[in-house]
Amino acid sequence: MNSAKVGQLIQRLRKEKNMTQRNLALLMNVSEQAISKWERGVGCPDISLLSRLSEVLGVNIEKILSGELQPNDQDSGSVGRMNWFSCKDCGNVITSTGGINLSCCGRILEPLQTHPIDEEHTMQIEEVEDDYYVTLKHEMSKDHYISFLAYVSIDRVLIIKLYPEQNAETRFPKMYGGTLYFHCTRHGLFRYELERSKGRRRSTGEKSTADR
Incomplete structure (x- = not known):
């Protein structure tokens, strides 16, 4: 020192x-x-x-x-490169659009790594009026549940905090595409690139035309 x-x-x-x-x-x-x-x-x-x-x-x-403070590079403010953090002890959810050092409950937090949708973590998206109605068929017990749902667009983020015994569902106002995120307390963070559907109920398990 x-x-x-x-x-x-x-x-x-x-x-x-x-x-x-x-x-x-x-x-x-x-x-x-x-x-x-x-x-x-x-x-x-x-x-x-x-x-x-x-x-x-x-x-x-x-x-x-x-004996020194080292500033991060200037934050470009791009929510598309957002980092997500979640405390395993208290469930606190934190986001950042730039480099940052975070700790919670005495532990250093590392950015969550995103995973693609899989068979155990799927959701359905339905257009209801001017909203996206998002539902997940997922366990919502005390030890295994979806802790939050988020919708990220070009310049804004909407986060819905969820708790055990709730239904894993919410409604988001449409924001011209974007990305949906949800966090499973046991398996981590999942993301889905949202495409504007045409008024019908759509499961993320279906393949879009671009995927075929």
Whole structure:
């Protein structure tokens, strides 16, 4: 660990939050002299203080220890390249259109890998007025269920959170094609490229003309 880099980062983050060394010292329950030593690279925060320092400065502990923040490339804002995250412990659903480091319930989250529709994970799509009515014949027990359904179009995302004992179904307003996603708590994330059907009930198990 580079004490000088750590100190420079602490000073930078403190100033970004418009805090004096005294302000930070009071929040950390340490002396001003301790803060001064950290920022001058004379010493580093004790390991027991890192969690609180991370909370106060709003930066992950590992970034404090490395002494630097490395920004991601500029987000292009393309929802077509969206990443999906789901916490196995609490079921939290998170999305990102760019690179990001996420954690939940103390665990680092990795982007979900998408799978094509298979025989155990199919859905039916019906056009009802100006909506797509989507239904899945899938177990919805406490240990095995569809946790969310999502509809991604060019510039927007609609997410429906589902829970055990519910029916795995919802209605989405039509948005000129796009992609449907659903997440099975046991088997992962599935995607289906939506084609505008012509007013009839259609199962994703059927092959379109382009697939034949």
